[in-house]
Amino acid sequence: MNTTKKIDVSIFLKxxxxxxxxxxxVIPFLWMILTSFKTLVETNHIPMIWLPSKFNFDNYFxxxxxxxxxxxxxxxxxxxxxxxxxxxxxxxxAAYSFARLNFPGRNKIFFLLLCVLMIPSQMIIIPQYLLxxxxxxxxxxLALIIPNLPSAYGTFFLRQFFLTLPKELEDSAKIxxxxxxxxxxxxxxxxxxxxxxxFTIFTVLWAWNDLLWPLIVTSKDSMRVLPVGIATLCxxxxxxxxxxxxxxxxxxxxxVVMYIFGQKYFISGIALTGIKA
Amino acid sequence: MVAIExxxxxxxxxxxxxxxxxxxxxWGYLFIxxxxxxxxxxxILPIIFSFYMSLTKWNSLTSPxxxxxxxYMDFFSDKRSLGEFVNTLYFAFGTVxxxxxxxxxxxxxxxxxxxxxxxxxxxxxxPNVTMASAIALVWKWMxxxxxxxxxxxxxxxxxxxxxxxxxxSYIMIxxxxxxxxxxxxxxxxxxxxxxxxxxxxxxxxxxxxxxSPWIKFSRITLPLVTPSIFFVLTVSLMGAFKSFDIIxxxxxxxxxxQGPISEAIxxxxxGIYQNGFIFLKMGYASTQAVxxxxxxMMVTGLQFILQKKWVFYx
Numbered sequence: 001m002n003t004t005k006k007i008d009v010s011i012f013l014k015x016x017x018x019x020x021x022x023x024x025x026v027i028p029f030l031w032m033i034l035t036s037f038k039t040l041v042e043t044n045h046i047p048m049i050w051l052p053s054k055f056n057f058d059n060y061f062x063x064x065x066x067x068x069x070x071x072x073x074x075x076x077x078x079x080x081x082x083x084x085x086x087x088x089x090x091x092x093x094a095a096y097s098f099a100r101l102n103f104p105g106r107n108k109i110f111f112l113l114l115c116v117l118m119i120p121s122q123m124i125i126i127p128q129y130l131l132x133x134x135x136x137x138x139x140x141x142l143a144l145i146i147p148n149l150p151s152a153y154g155t156f157f158l159r160q161f162f163l164t165l166p167k168e169l170e171d172s173a174k175i176x177x178x179x180x181x182x183x184x185x186x187x188x189x190x191x192x193x194x195x196x197x198x199f200t201i202f203t204v205l206w207a208w209n210d211l212l213w214p215l216i217v218t219s220k221d222s223m224r225v226l227p228v229g230i231a232t233l234c235x236x237x238x239x240x241x242x243x244x245x246x247x248x249x250x251x252x253x254x255x256v257v258m259y260i261f262g263q264k265y266f267i268s269g270i271a272l273t274g275i276k277a
Numbered sequence: 278m279v280a281i282e283x284x285x286x287x288x289x290x291x292x293x294x295x296x297x298x299x300x301x302x303x304w305g306y307l308f309i310x311x312x313x314x315x316x317x318x319x320x321i322l323p324i325i326f327s328f329y330m331s332l333t334k335w336n337s338l339t340s341p342x343x344x345x346x347x348x349y350m351d352f353f354s355d356k357r358s359l360g361e362f363v364n365t366l367y368f369a370f371g372t373v374x375x376x377x378x379x380x381x382x383x384x385x386x387x388x389x390x391x392x393x394x395x396x397x398x399x400x401x402x403x404p405n406v407t408m409a410s411a412i413a414l415v416w417k418w419m420x421x422x423x424x425x426x427x428x429x430x431x432x433x434x435x436x437x438x439x440x441x442x443x444x445x446s447y448i449m450i451x452x453x454x455x456x457x458x459x460x461x462x463x464x465x466x467x468x469x470x471x472x473x474x475x476x477x478x479x480x481x482x483x484x485x486x487x488x489s490p491w492i493k494f495s496r497i498t499l500p501l502v503t504p505s506i507f508f509v510l511t512v513s514l515m516g517a518f519k520s521f522d523i524i525x526x527x528x529x530x531x532x533x534x535q536g537p538i539s540e541a542i543x544x545x546x547x548g549i550y551q552n553g554f555i556f557l558k559m560g561y562a563s564t565q566a567v568x569x570x571x572x573x574m575m576v577t578g579l580q581f582i583l584q585k586k587w588v589f590y591x
Contacts, residue, residue: 097308127323150315
């Protein structure tokens, strides 16, 4: 009797803590949405006005029209898709080769790849930028996409996964005269769909949200992506928080929707990959 | 099998076997070519070049001038870069310990079947899928001293209401709060996965002994989850040393990275960005990058040495 009471109390306390935590997690998002519907007068009103007088999308249209946010949006979608498709293909192909094919020097090359894993990307942005200058790629999609395609981590992670698959399948494919590429495409890839989904999700997230690299390699407004747009808007529209919040809501919405529908892949994906989004 | 027997019998099939081996080599190399070329051009050459550039004076327009270790000497006598160095440490050691302690408590609270656990998990992780610059923006708005939600709440509780964004001693605290808020869900998920791997029999045995929840937490959960804590600690510290987005937005975003406010929160990566791409001091910025790299390596190495003292592997 005594113990059950104790457990109830501890669960009750835990629930209270978790609910308070949830409130802290939700409020910024809620405030973002509420502000995005307010007029400028309502936004800067003292005392504070909690709810907008009416929910109209004026701020959203203004952001899309005046601030070329539509262009940022299209750019972000385009580079996210390109980076994701390219990166998943290149990394999984190499991972298959490292895990399943035999060729001289394989382990040495793989070791080199592990060394690259240690390099923080922020450390090499200057020489990378100079490469872009040399290639004349500044303010092009090429600069936003190509340097982001090879991922040492992705290759490493997918290789670990390919290593766990049984060897028999490939052998029978070989006897059937299946080419190496076909074996990779038709047999190996479908077998590691879980790992691929996890890796794809995190690539999408990362590509969508990355700020530093696009900030460096683009200066033209027409080449900007959403994170850069958001970060620079706040320098220009210091007080128009209703507009800034409308822009923010639009920028985060696709990832939040993707997350809500695919939550189980996200949560199990982190446990699987350890990727920090 | 048949192929091997045939190979023993006639030399011609031995030849085809060799040919198929060559074929495997060919495809093996072909499949890794994109990644190897890519990493060579976009990672390995740049890292080598970084070290070289850190020894030069270069404004990116004229050709680089070799000046030996002068940049490194300047780094340690330059108030600016030392300030960024100190800010980086302040930010990292202000964010990571609190974030990990809170996420251990959260994970422990969630490591039990009760109403709403999956809801909480999803909610706490939400900032991790959200663009950091948007997060920074909404928090900047909430920290606004006159119109912000934070001071409204503090006023309601009759607590002092600092001018978060314009007071140099408070802005870093604001940035740290935002970073803890946005990183806690990731740590929690990793720690929760670690806790769920702990064998239930240990808890059942301790129930028989009549152990209190605190004893169970401190004697079973905490020691057995140390490998996950170690992982989270390593990843979080690395991430904190490299942080850019939130600080960039709080420091003004865009061109305005000057002034006392920016100075109070500017970390090394922001300094690298500013020196390299605004002041066009590419050589000096590379030196900062090398120092940052050395710092990350040292701290990570130290953690791997120290882990023997506190990480418990079954």
